[in-house]
Every structure is written in structure tokens, then in C-alpha cells.
Amino acid sequence: MSVFNERIDRFKTASVKWELTKDIFGESDLWPMWVADMDFKPPQAVIDAIKNRVEHGVFGYTFVPSSTSEAINTWLLKRHQWKINSSWLLYCSGVVQAISTAIHSFTKEGDRVLLQSPVYTPFFDMIEKNKRIVVNSPLRLDGDRYQIDFAGFEKALQEGCKLFLLCNPHNPAGRVWTKDELLKIGELCLQYNCLILSDEIHSDIIYKKFTHKPIASLNDELLDRTITLIAPSKTFNLAGLQASAVIIKNKELRIQFQEQQKRQGVFSLNTFGIIGMEAAYRYGEEWLEELIDYLQVNKDYTMQFLADHLPEITCIDAEGTYLLWLDCRKLGSSDKELRNLLIQKGKLALEPGPKYGPGGEGFVRINIACPKDDLIEGLERLNRALS
Ligand SMILES: Cc1ncc(COP(=O)(O)O)c(C=O)c1O
Structure with missing residues (x-):
């Protein structure tokens, strides 16, 4: 089983993604797939190096x-x-x-x-x-x-x-x-x-x-x-x-x-x-190779899910990054309507496209760097919001 399947509770760590979502999106209990960080631990060597330094104490x-x-x-x-x-x-x-x-x-x-x-x-x-x-x-x-x-x-x-x-x-x-x-x-x-x-x-x-x-x-x-x-x-x-x-x-x-x-x-x-x-x-190189494989699976899953359930949404196939850019223009909703549907109906926090300047209207950005189960939860919410 991949290490990236581990679900880690990030509450009480002052996580922007998990603990500021309510302040930013104005609603509680939203599933956060917006800000660009991952819900994964870094390579063990990084944790060990920091621990060693902490132990030194000065x-x-x-x-x-x-x-x-x-x-x-x-x-x-x-x-x-x-x-x-x-x-x-x-x-x-x-x-x-x-x-x-x-x-x-x-x-x-x-x-x-x-x-x-x-x-x-x-x-x-x-x-x-x-x-x-x-x-x-x-x-x-x-x-x-x-x-x-x-x-x-x-x-x-x-x-x-x-x-x-x-x-x-x-x-x-x-x-x-x-x-x-x-x-x-x-x-x-x-x-x-x-x-x-x-x-x-x-x-x-x-x-x-x-x-x-x-x-x-x-x-x-x-x-x-x-x-x-x-x-x-x-x-x-x-x-x-x-x-x-x-x-x-x-x-x-x-x-x-x-x-x-x-x-x-x-x-x-x-x-x-x-x-x-x-x-x-x-x-970190070996860890990174495993991460990229994991993200590839998450990306493929997301694209297939959208094709099966929300065919009006075009997912721009990312060549890099763990951020997918979804073209929702065929839904015919305004950005405000899109936002309300995502938040109220889907209980899902995504980045609204207009934040990215001209050309972002009608798009949303989703972060897929999370355990597969969490990705599925988010995609189901997306489906609930927009189908
Ligand atoms: C293109 C780009 N530059 C910079 C950053 C943030 O960099 P930092 O956190 O080091 O300021 C991000 C974060 O999403 C990004 O996407």
C-alpha cells in the first residue's frame, strides 16, 4: 500500500487548508481542495533531519x-x-x-x-x-x-x-x-x-x-x-x-x-x-518518484470521473503540478452561481477561476494532492454540486 494513502488529521496544526477554509469561504464543513499544499508527509529523511536538529536544542x-x-x-x-x-x-x-x-x-x-x-x-x-x-x-x-x-x-x-x-x-x-x-x-x-x-x-x-x-x-x-x-x-x-x-x-x-x-x-x-x-x-528523489506515480493515478481517476459523471466539464490535462484546471463554461453558470453551488450544494472549497485574472472566468482549480479516498470524497461533492 502506498504511503500516500495515509489520511492525516491536519486540524490543530494551524493548517491554512483545513482550518482557514471557513473564514475564507464563509461556510463551515467544506471539503478543502483549494490552496496548493499536499495532505502528505514529506520524505522520512526530512522529518528525521528536523528531529535531529530539534534534539540538539540550541x-x-x-x-x-x-x-x-x-x-x-x-x-x-x-x-x-x-x-x-x-x-x-x-x-x-x-x-x-x-x-x-x-x-x-x-x-x-x-x-x-x-x-x-x-x-x-x-x-x-x-x-x-x-x-x-x-x-x-x-x-x-x-x-x-x-x-x-x-x-x-x-x-x-x-x-x-x-x-x-x-x-x-x-x-x-x-x-x-x-x-x-x-x-x-x-x-x-x-x-x-x-x-x-x-x-x-x-x-x-x-x-x-x-x-x-x-x-x-x-x-x-x-x-x-x-x-x-x-x-x-x-x-x-x-x-x-x-x-x-x-x-x-x-x-x-x-x-x-x-x-x-x-x-x-x-x-x-x-x-x-x-x-x-x-x-x-x-x-528525496525516490520519494518524489513515488509521489509522481501517485499523483498520476489521482489525475487519471479525476479525468475519468469527470468524463463519466460531469462530461460538460473539460479538465485541462496537466503536464505538471498537482492542480487541475476545470473548464466549467459549458454549464452556463456565472462564477457566482458556480461558487454558490460548490459551497452550498457540494460543501466543497475550490479555487475560483477569476482569481487568476482574465481568462479564468468559468473555471475552477482543484488540488488533487491528497489520499485517494479524500479525492473520491471531493469528486463526489463536485458531482453533487454540479450534476
Ligand atoms: C507559481 C507559484 N509560485 C509561488 C507559489 C508560492 O510560493 P511560496 O509559498 O514559496 O511563497 C505558488 C503556490 O501555489 C505557486 O503556484
């Missing part, structure tokens, strides 16, 4: 040791065939924090920052809350697969964007961008002198037949103009440890980022974030 200031950067280097080389140098690495407590720091480091108020909607909500927030201007080049849904509208992308760059927030793999579109797509995006960004901020937080959860390519790994010019963000938080379910890594080859850009961190008073990571991150990258 928790003074810590720095990120070279053993952590070595574990990251080895991981990137093995999983993504990308050879980086430890000196390119900086650390942040979260990828969203790193996005904000990058926006501050490389743009000024009023500058234009490019993104591709529908996309992870904080992309919009970090641009707007920092008084920069969102320039959107929406993705195009061709059949049931999202594509980049390259003509629109170039037009957006011609408006003079300073920074492009790439989401690879894409949340919520589920695309793992191909090498050709990335090269084309990259070429345009270089042509119009737009830096690339590549959020690759989902890069380790990739389904068979697909390959993640870090855009910075494709050629030297892109390496020089890209800031890459990675983290063990999605891969190993360590979001609560708040640790992520920033990879910047270009020394000038790296110093700019570092100076911004110093202005913000950011100097190191939480002790347990460091320990967890290193153990995960060093020992």
Missing part, C-alpha cells in the same frame, strides 16, 4: 551552509540537467517574497511588468501592490491545451516591459513549456531587453512524457538575463518551512537582488527551513 542564528547549496546543485543537475555554480545562489523565505524582492530590485514604480493570464494570483498582487503596471499577454486555449500567443507577447514587449514573470510549469494552465516555446519567449525578451523572472516552483512535479527545462539553462544569453526561483515547498510539501532559492548567474543582477534583501533586513533563513530544504534535495 537555536541561535544560522546561515545557509555550503552543504545546502551542494544539495541544490546536485538536484538541479540530476533532475533538470542544469549545472549551476553555488555562488549564483541566494535564499528567500518564499517564492512570493522573492518575486516581490525581484520587482523591487529590477524595476521602479510605474514600470511595466509582463505576465500571462490566467496565472497564480500573487503575480498580479506583487506587481500592483508595489505600484508597477501589469501588462498581460493572455494564454490562448486551443482545444484543451494552453498556448502562447507569440504575436501578442511581442506586442506586449514592444510597450516596454522591464520584467517578465514566467510561470514554468504554469499554474493553473498545467503546461510544462517546451524547449522551443521557451527559446522563442527568451529570444523575444532578449530582443526587447526584458529581464526574465522564472518561477519554477512546480518544476519537480512533471508527469511522464513531459520534461521541464529551466529557461536559464537553454543558452548563455538567457542564463545572463534570467532570475530563477525554485523551492522544495511544492515538491516535498514543505511550504510551512518557508525556504526557497534564487538563482542569478549575472553578478550585477545578483548584487542588486542582494542589496534589496539587505534593505529589507533579510539575511538568512529559518533554521528548520535550511535543514528541511537540504534533506529534501539530498534524500
Whole structure:
């Protein structure tokens, strides 16, 4: 039996997913399949490493040791065939924090920052809350697969964007961008002198037949103009440890980022974030392979369930991530009606599509990273709500 079948009670752990659902959705007893964390324990080696550190008992200031950067280097080389140098690495407590720091480091108020909607909500927030201007080049849904509208992308760059927030793999579109797509995006960004901020937080959860390519790994010019963000938080379910890594080859850009961190008073990571991150990258590969197999089964089950019970809903077949994007437009309900049906009739909490910007209307996002029995419970509620 898979370790991922274990149902773990997450109440009384201040879990956002299980204990804030009522506050956020305004109703009690909802089944939570919204926020992007998993209901699984991380690899045992991560738990053991943290336990060992707890047992030591002294928790003074810590720095990120070279053993952590070595574990990251080895991981990137093995999983993504990308050879980086430890000196390119900086650390942040979260990828969203790193996005904000990058926006501050490389743009000024009023500058234009490019993104591709529908996309992870904080992309919009970090641009707007920092008084920069969102320039959107929406993705195009061709059949049931999202594509980049390259003509629109170039037009957006011609408006003079300073920074492009790439989401690879894409949340919520589920695309793992191909090498050709990335090269084309990259070429345009270089042509119009737009830096690339590549959020690759989902890069380790990739389904068979697909390959993640870090855009910075494709050629030297892109390496020089890209800031890459990675983290063990999605891969190993360590979001609560708040640790992520920033990879910047270009020394000038790296110093700019570092100076911004110093202005913000950011100097190191939480002790347990460091320990967890290193153990995960060093020992987590076998666990990850099992996880991907488990998620593949959950994904196949979900798609089959929808085809059998709710054929009006089109599930965008994710190439990576444990987040499925459901096209509910054929149901003919407004987003408000959809939300009410899900909450009141289904007692189910899903992410509403409009949160992801233009192109999200009529969609919902469901998180399938849970034990199979819990997935079935959620899908039955979905069926009750929408059939
Ligand atoms: C694309 C993307 N970036 C960043 C994050 C969150 O990163 P962090 O928790 O490290 O701030 C998420 C979480 O869902 C995400 O989907």
C-alpha cells in the first residue's frame, strides 16, 4: 500500500487548508481542495533531519551552509540537467517574497511588468501592490491545451516591459513549456531587453512524457538575463518551512537582488527551513518518484470521473503540478452561481477561476494532492454540486 494513502488529521496544526477554509469561504464543513499544499508527509529523511536538529536544542542564528547549496546543485543537475555554480545562489523565505524582492530590485514604480493570464494570483498582487503596471499577454486555449500567443507577447514587449514573470510549469494552465516555446519567449525578451523572472516552483512535479527545462539553462544569453526561483515547498510539501532559492548567474543582477534583501533586513533563513530544504534535495528523489506515480493515478481517476459523471466539464490535462484546471463554461453558470453551488450544494472549497485574472472566468482549480479516498470524497461533492 502506498504511503500516500495515509489520511492525516491536519486540524490543530494551524493548517491554512483545513482550518482557514471557513473564514475564507464563509461556510463551515467544506471539503478543502483549494490552496496548493499536499495532505502528505514529506520524505522520512526530512522529518528525521528536523528531529535531529530539534534534539540538539540550541537555536541561535544560522546561515545557509555550503552543504545546502551542494544539495541544490546536485538536484538541479540530476533532475533538470542544469549545472549551476553555488555562488549564483541566494535564499528567500518564499517564492512570493522573492518575486516581490525581484520587482523591487529590477524595476521602479510605474514600470511595466509582463505576465500571462490566467496565472497564480500573487503575480498580479506583487506587481500592483508595489505600484508597477501589469501588462498581460493572455494564454490562448486551443482545444484543451494552453498556448502562447507569440504575436501578442511581442506586442506586449514592444510597450516596454522591464520584467517578465514566467510561470514554468504554469499554474493553473498545467503546461510544462517546451524547449522551443521557451527559446522563442527568451529570444523575444532578449530582443526587447526584458529581464526574465522564472518561477519554477512546480518544476519537480512533471508527469511522464513531459520534461521541464529551466529557461536559464537553454543558452548563455538567457542564463545572463534570467532570475530563477525554485523551492522544495511544492515538491516535498514543505511550504510551512518557508525556504526557497534564487538563482542569478549575472553578478550585477545578483548584487542588486542582494542589496534589496539587505534593505529589507533579510539575511538568512529559518533554521528548520535550511535543514528541511537540504534533506529534501539530498534524500528525496525516490520519494518524489513515488509521489509522481501517485499523483498520476489521482489525475487519471479525476479525468475519468469527470468524463463519466460531469462530461460538460473539460479538465485541462496537466503536464505538471498537482492542480487541475476545470473548464466549467459549458454549464452556463456565472462564477457566482458556480461558487454558490460548490459551497452550498457540494460543501466543497475550490479555487475560483477569476482569481487568476482574465481568462479564468468559468473555471475552477482543484488540488488533487491528497489520499485517494479524500479525492473520491471531493469528486463526489463536485458531482453533487454540479450534476
Ligand atoms: C507559481 C507559484 N509560485 C509561488 C507559489 C508560492 O510560493 P511560496 O509559498 O514559496 O511563497 C505558488 C503556490 O501555489 C505557486 O503556484
